[in-house]
Amino acid sequence: MKILSALVVTVFVGAGSAAMAEEDARALMLQARALQRRGGGDNPGGAAALYRKVIALEPESSQAYLRLSESIMEAGNLPAAMEPAQRAAELDPKSGEAWAHLGLLRYYATQTDPTTLPETATALRKAARLLPADPEVNTRLAEVLDTQKDEEGALKAWLAVGRLHPTATYHNRVLAEYAWERAMELAVKLKHYDARREAVMGLCDKRFPEQRSLRFLEDLARDQVDAGFLGHAEDSFRLLAQYVPQEPAIFENIAIIQLRTNRFDAALATLTKAEAMHQTTRLSFNVALCLMKLGRFLEAEPRWHDLLPTMGAANEDTNLLPSAQVLYATCMLLSGRPQDLLEHAATWPATADNPEMLSLRAQALIALGDFKGARAALRDGMARYPGQELFLRAKDLPKKLFDEGLIFKNESRQALVQMNLEAMAGLWAEFHCWDNCLRLVKEARKAAPVRDVELLLLEANALESLGRGDEALEILREGQKLNPGHPTLQNNLGFSLLDRGGDLTEATRLIQAAMAQDPKNSSTMDSWGWVLYKKGKFKESEAALRKAATLSPFSPEIHRHLGEALLKLDRLQEALDEWERALAFAFPERKALEEQTQALRTRLAKSQAMANGDTTPDAPETPAEPEEPADGAGDDL
Numbered sequence: 001m002k003i004l005s006a007l008v009v010t011v012f013v014g015a016g017s018a019a020m021a022e023e024d025a026r027a028l029m030l031q032a033r034a035l036q037r038r039g040g041g042d043n044p045g046g047a048a049a050l051y052r053k054v055i056a057l058e059p060e061s062s063q064a065y066l067r068l069s070e071s072i073m074e075a076g077n078l079p080a081a082m083e084p085a086q087r088a089a090e091l092d093p094k095s096g097e098a099w100a101h102l103g104l105l106r107y108y109a110t111q112t113d114p115t116t117l118p119e120t121a122t123a124l125r126k127a128a129r130l131l132p133a134d135p136e137v138n139t140r141l142a143e144v145l146d147t148q149k150d151e152e153g154a155l156k157a158w159l160a161v162g163r164l165h166p167t168a169t170y171h172n173r174v175l176a177e178y179a180w181e182r183a184m185e186l187a188v189k190l191k192h193y194d195a196r197r198e199a200v201m202g203l204c205d206k207r208f209p210e211q212r213s214l215r216f217l218e219d220l221a222r223d224q225v226d227a228g229f230l231g232h233a234e235d236s237f238r239l240l241a242q243y244v245p246q247e248p249a250i251f252e253n254i255a256i257i258q259l260r261t262n263r264f265d266a267a268l269a270t271l272t273k274a275e276a277m278h279q280t281t282r283l284s285f286n287v288a289l290c291l292m293k294l295g296r297f298l299e300a301e302p303r304w305h306d307l308l309p310t311m312g313a314a315n316e317d318t319n320l321l322p323s324a325q326v327l328y329a330t331c332m333l334l335s336g337r338p339q340d341l342l343e344h345a346a347t348w349p350a351t352a353d354n355p356e357m358l359s360l361r362a363q364a365l366i367a368l369g370d371f372k373g374a375r376a377a378l379r380d381g382m383a384r385y386p387g388q389e390l391f392l393r394a395k396d397l398p399k400k401l402f403d404e405g406l407i408f409k410n411e412s413r414q415a416l417v418q419m420n421l422e423a424m425a426g427l428w429a430e431f432h433c434w435d436n437c438l439r440l441v442k443e444a445r446k447a448a449p450v451r452d453v454e455l456l457l458l459e460a461n462a463l464e465s466l467g468r469g470d471e472a473l474e475i476l477r478e479g480q481k482l483n484p485g486h487p488t489l490q491n492n493l494g495f496s497l498l499d500r501g502g503d504l505t506e507a508t509r510l511i512q513a514a515m516a517q518d519p520k521n522s523s524t525m526d527s528w529g530w531v532l533y534k535k536g537k538f539k540e541s542e543a544a545l546r547k548a549a550t551l552s553p554f555s556p557e558i559h560r561h562l563g564e565a566l567l568k569l570d571r572l573q574e575a576l577d578e579w580e581r582a583l584a585f586a587f588p589e590r591k592a593l594e595e596q597t598q599a600l601r602t603r604l605a606k607s608q609a610m611a612n613g614d615t616t617p618d619a620p621e622t623p624a625e626p627e628e629p630a631d632g633a634g635d636d637l
Contacts, residue, residue, distance in 0.1 A: 025057045025064075032067060037074045044074035062092035066101060073105065081105055089123070096130030100137050103127045107140045110147075120144050121153075128160065135166035139175065142182070151186050155195055158183040162202045177203060177210075184216060193577070196220065197232065204239055214243055221253070228553050229577075230257050231584035248274040252283060259286065260554065261585040262432075264293040281311055285320050289327060295433050297331050304328035322354055329360045334427060338364035355385035359423075362390060366420040371413050375402070389426070393419050396452065418447040422455050429458060438462040453483040457492065464496075467588075472496065487524070490514035495527040504534055522551035526558045533561065538568040549578075556585035560593055572604045 032050035035041040051068035054061060065088035072081040085105050088098040103123035110120050124141035131137055142157035161179035168175045180202040187196035200220045203213040221236035234257045241250045251274035258267035268290045275283045284307050291300035304324060311321050325348050332341040341364045351357035358381045365374035381391040394402065401415040421444035428437040441459045450456060456479035463472035476493040483489065494510035497503060511527045518524055529544035545562040552558055563578035579597045583590065 025054045025061070028054045028057075029064065029067070032071070036067070036071055038070065044071040047071040048075065060091060062088045062095060062098060065091065066095075066098050069101060069105070078105060078108055082109070089126075093126075094130065096127055096134075099123055099127035100131055100134060103137060104140060107144065110144065114147070117144055117148055121148060121150075128157070132160065133164060135161055135164045135168070135175065138164065139166075139170070139179070142179070146182075151190055155183055155186040155190060155192065158186065159195060159198060162199065193227065193229075194573070197224075200236075201239070204243070209243060214240060225257065228559075228581045229584070230261055230554075231580060233257055234584065246277060248277040248280075248283070251277075252286070255286060255290075257584070259290060259293070262293075263586045264290050268294065281307065281320065285324060288324075292327060292331060292431055295431060297335050301328070301331045301335065304331060322350065322357075325351055326354065326356045326360070329357060330427060333360055333364060333367070333424075334431075338367040342368075355381065355388040355391075358385065359388055359390040363420050363423055366416050371416055374416060378402075390419070390423050393422065393454075414448055418444050421447060422458070425455075425458055425462075429462065432465070434462045434465045438466065450482065453479040453486045453489050456482065457488055460492065469496070469500065473500065485513070485517075487514040487517040487521070490517075491521070491524045491527050495530070498527070498530055498534060504531075507531060508535075520551065522548045522555065522558065525551060526555070526561060529565065530561050533565050533568070538565050541565040542569065554585075556582040556587045556590075560589070567600070572600060572607060576600050576604060 028050050032047040032054070033039040035043040035047035035050070037044055039047075041047065048068055048071040051064050051071060054064040055068065058064060065084040069081045069083075069085035069088060072084065082102075082105055085098070085102040089095065089102045092098055103120060103126070106116055106120035106123055110116050121141070121144045124137060124144060127134070127137045128141050138157055138160045142154050142161060145151075145154035145157055158179045162176055162183055164176070166175040166179075170178050180199045184196055184199035184203065186192075187199055197220065200213075200216045203209060204217050209217075217236055217240050221233045221240065224230070224233035224236060234254055237250055237254045237257070241247070241254070244250060251270050255267045255270040255274065258264070258270060268287065271283060271287045271290060275287060284303060288300045288303035288307065291297070291303070304327060308321070308324055308328060311318065311324060325345075329341050329345060332338070332344070342361065345351055345357060345361055348357070358377060362374050362377035362381060365371075365377060378391065378394040381388060382395050385391055386395065397415055397419070401412050403412065421440050425437045425440035425444065428434075428440065438459065441455060441462060444455060445459075456475050460472040460475040460479070463469070463475060473493075473496050476489060476496060479486070479489045480493060490510040491514040494507040494514065497507040497510070508531050511524065511531055514521070514524045515528050525544055525548035529541045529548055532538075532541035532544055542562065542565045545558060545565055548558045549555070549562055559578045559582035563575040563582065566572075566575035566578060576597065579593060579600065582593060583597060
C-alpha cells in the first residue's frame with residue numbers, strides 16, 4: 001500500500017509541474033510581447049531574452065521562435081533573426097505568418113546578397129499560398145520573380161497584387177495601379193490574353209481612370225476584334241464609352257461588332273445613339289443596312305434616297321457609294337418597285353460596270369415583263385461577269401429556253417420568271433427573311449420543275465432556319481436524287497444526319513466525298529471535324545476544326561465545335577476561349593452554350609484553385625489577430 005501511495009503522489013506532482021511550466025511560458029510570452037515594438041514596447045532585446053526562456057520551456061514552440069526572430073530584427077540584427085525564423089517555419093509549415101516573416105527577412109537580405117533570391121522566392125511563394133490576401137507578401141514575391149526574370153511567375157504575382165486593390169504608395173504610384181500595369185506589360189510580352197484583359201480592366205476599374213489606361217483599353221478592344229473575341233471587344237468598347245460618353249466613334253465600333261455578330265436590333269439602337277451625337281455618311285449607311293437586315297425595307301429606303309446624293313455631291317465616303325447603290329436598288333426590288341429601280345439606276349452611270357447592279361436590273365426587267373430587255377442585260381452579264389450567280393443560272397438555261405422563239409415563247413418567258421423567283425428567294429435569304437424566301441422557293445417550284453440542286457439547298461436552308469429540320473432533311477434527300485455528287489448537298493446532308501443522330505457511316509461517306517471535291521471549304525472542314533469528334537478522335541477533330549476556324553474565323557458554329565473537342569482533350573482554358581468567341585454571335589443554340597460556358601468557367605476556376613493549392617489541407621490559416629507590417633514596411637511600399 002505504501003508503494004501505491006507513493007506512485008500516486010509522484011504522478012500528481014509531475015502533472016502540476018507541467019501545468020506550471022505551461023503557465024509560466026504563456027506569462028513569459030505575454031511579457032515579451034509587451035516589450036516588442038510591434039506590441040507597443042521599446043525593449044526588443046529584453047523581449048528576445050524572455051522568448052529564449054520560453055523556448056527553453058517549450059522547445060517545439062513555433063510561435064516562440066517567430067517572436068524571437070521578430071525581436072532580434074527589431075533590435076536591428078537581421079542576420080541573427082534568420083535562424084529562429086527558419087526554425088519557426090520548420091516547426092509549423094502551415095503557418096502563413098511564419099513563412100511571411102521568413103520570406104520578408106530573406107527579401108531584405110537580397111538587397112545586399114542577391115545569391116539568396118531562390119530561397120527568398122521559395123519562402124514568399126509558400127507565404128503567398130497560405131496568406132493570399134497579404135499585399136506585401138505578394139508584392140515582394142512579384143519583385144523577386146521580376147529580378148529572377150521569371151516572367152510567368154511575376155505575372156501571376158502582380159495579378160494577385162492587383163486583385164487585392166492595395167492603396168499603399170509604391171514607386172510614387174498607387175500600388176494596385178502599378179501592379180495592374182506591370183501585369184499588363186508582362187501579359188503583352190508573353191501573349192497571355194486573359195491576363196492582359198484582366199489587367200487592363202483592373203486599371204480602368206475606378207471612377208476616373210488615367211488617360212494612359214483608357215488608351216490601353218482601346219488598344220485591347222481593337223486587338224480583341226482582330227483575335228475574334230468580339231464579345232470581349234464589345235465589353236471593352238462599352239467600358240470605354242462609360243468614360244468617354246460623348247464620343248460617337250466608340251458607339252459606332254460597338255455597333256459594327258453587333259452587325260458582324262448578327263445582333264441587328266442591338267446594332268440599330270447603338271447606331272441611333274451615335275447618330276444623335278454626330279451624323280456621318282458612314283453612320284447613315286450602317287443604319288440603313290441594319291434596317292434592311294431587320295426586314296424593315298420601307299424604313300431603309302428613304303435613308304438610301306437621302307444618302308446617295310450626299311455621297312455623290314460631297315465626295316464623302318465614295319468607297320461606300322457602289323454598295324449603297326446596290327442596297328438601295330435591292331430595297332426597291334424587294335419592296336415590289338422594279339420600275340423605280342430602273343429609273344434610279346439610269347441616273348447612276350458608274351453602275352454599268354457593277355455586276356450586282358447589272359444583275360438587279362435584269363431581275364427588274366423580268367419582273368416588269370420586259371423579257372427582251374432582260375435577255376439583253378443577261379447576255380451582257382454573261383459576257384462580262386460570268387461568275388456572278390444570276391448570270392451563271394442564265395448560262396445553264398438551254399438555248400431554246402433562253403432565246404425567245406415562236407415555238408418556245410411561253411416556255412422561255414416562264415424559264416426567266418422561274419430564274420427571277422429563285423434569285424429573289426436568294427435575296428430574301430441574304431436578309432434572313434426566311435418566310436419570304438420559302439414562299440418564293442415554292443412559287444419557283446410551281447412555275448417549273450427543279451432544274452438543279454441549288455433551289456433545293458435554299459429551300460432546306462430556309463426550313464432549317466425556321467426550325468423545321470425534319471422537312472429540311474427530306475428536301476436534302478430529294479436533292480440527293482437529283483444530283484448525288486453535289487459537294488454542298490453532300491456536306492449539308494451529312495451534317496444534318498450528324499446533328500440528328502442519323503447514320504454515322506453514311507454521314508462520314510457524304511462529308512468525305514464533299515471534302516474531296518472542295519477541300520478548302522470551311523463548312524465542309526467543320527463537318528469533317530465533327531465527324532471525327534463523333535468517332536472519339538478528338539486530336540484529329542481539333543486539327544480539322546482549327547483549319548475550319550482559320551478559313552472562317554467568324555463562324556460561331558466552328559468555334560463551338562472546336563471548344564467541344566478541346567474540352568474532351570482536357571484543355572479547359574482553350575475550350576473556354578473558343579466558346580467565348582462563339583458567344584459574341586446570335587445563333588439558335590446560344591442559350592445552351594451560355595450555360596455550358598458558365599459551367600466550364602466554374603470547373604476551370606476549381607481546377608486552377610487546386611493547382612494553386614487553395615483547396616488542399618494546407619488551406620490558408622486565419623490569423624488570430626491582424627498582422628502588422630514588418631519593420632521597414634508600411635503604407636509606403
